[in-house]
Amino acid sequence: MKKFVICLASAIMCIISIITLPFFVPVARASDYVIGRGDTLFIQVTGHSELSSNASAGAKSQFIVRPDGKMNFQLIGEVTAAGKTVSQFTEELTRRIEEYIVKPRIAVNVTAYGSKQVFLLGEVQKPGTISLSNAKGQRVLDALSAAGGFTRTGEARWVLLIRADTVEKVCEAGKTPEGAKILEQGVTKLNIQRLISKGDLSQNVELNEGDFLFVTRNHRQNIFDILGRVLGAAYQIYKLSNGDV
Numbered sequence: 001m002k003k004f005v006i007c008l009a010s011a012i013m014c015i016i017s018i019i020t021l022p023f024f025v026p027v028a029r030a031s032d033y034v035i036g037r038g039d040t041l042f043i044q045v046t047g048h049s050e051l052s053s054n055a056s057a058g059a060k061s062q063f064i065v066r067p068d069g070k071m072n073f074q075l076i077g078e079v080t081a082a083g084k085t086v087s088q089f090t091e092e093l094t095r096r097i098e099e100y101i102v103k104p105r106i107a108v109n110v111t112a113y114g115s116k117q118v119f120l121l122g123e124v125q126k127p128g129t130i131s132l133s134n135a136k137g138q139r140v141l142d143a144l145s146a147a148g149g150f151t152r153t154g155e156a157r158w159v160l161l162i163r164a165d166t167v168e169k170v171c172e173a174g175k176t177p178e179g180a181k182i183l184e185q186g187v188t189k190l191n192i193q194r195l196i197s198k199g200d201l202s203q204n205v206e207l208n209e210g211d212f213l214f215v216t217r218n219h220r221q222n223i224f225d226i227l228g229r230v231l232g233a234a235y236q237i238y239k240l241s242n243g244d245v
Helices: 008-019 055-060 086-097 138-146 164-173 177-186 191-199 223-241
Strands: 040-045 071-073 077-080 106-112 116-124 128-133 158-162 186-193 214-215
Touching: 077 086, 086 106, 086 191, 116 138, 116 223, 128 138, 138 158, 138 214, 158 164, 164 177, 164 223, 177 186, 177 223, 186 191, 214 223
Parallel strands: 116 214
Antiparallel strands: 040 106, 071 077, 116 128, 158 186, 158 214
8 A cells, every 4th residue: 555667657557457467356255345335235134024135125125334334223223334344244243133133144245335435645646535446456556546646757666554443543642652653563565666667466455444545755754744644634534524624
């Protein structure tokens, strides 16, 4: 994620040709798919049609994950779906419903995909919030492309990937030595030049909802500077999501 001495245009074309080769594309099991905001779920509880989605009723009886990542389910009320794999969410539903039904058998399928939001900072043309489709695994290069590429062709070499759970912990700690320590330990350094010039796909990692990408020429930046920018961006995102601006 760490949103290369090659012209941006030719680099992007080269990368696209690399990552679209069929033998490079990983095939994930449906149960490994990470549910996102806006996804539509078809849920069946065997022997309990009153709790299940109705195929004949179409989308009306399906469940849509709200912008806050939650959905409402009979008997148990609100449950968080976003950020969990299908199998994890199925286990969560099963555990909660077991309080009311003996040995429930539950099946969850994603029938329509919403979008995930990631955040780009640093040397990209369009820093800020980027929406990526949940329909397939979206990776670092997808986010960089959606942000319009780099500000200085050939100079941006690194993307510092900060996962959403790390951002949450950093926000709790604030701009303190503890916050800096959490950030430093949680950053993944991705060498984009190696991805472009050598086709190292290990640098093009899949993104999750709420991840931050910091695009830079030098990965040895002052951690407090990065911390301040991440906290500032997170604060603006919070204000926007709550209609405060």
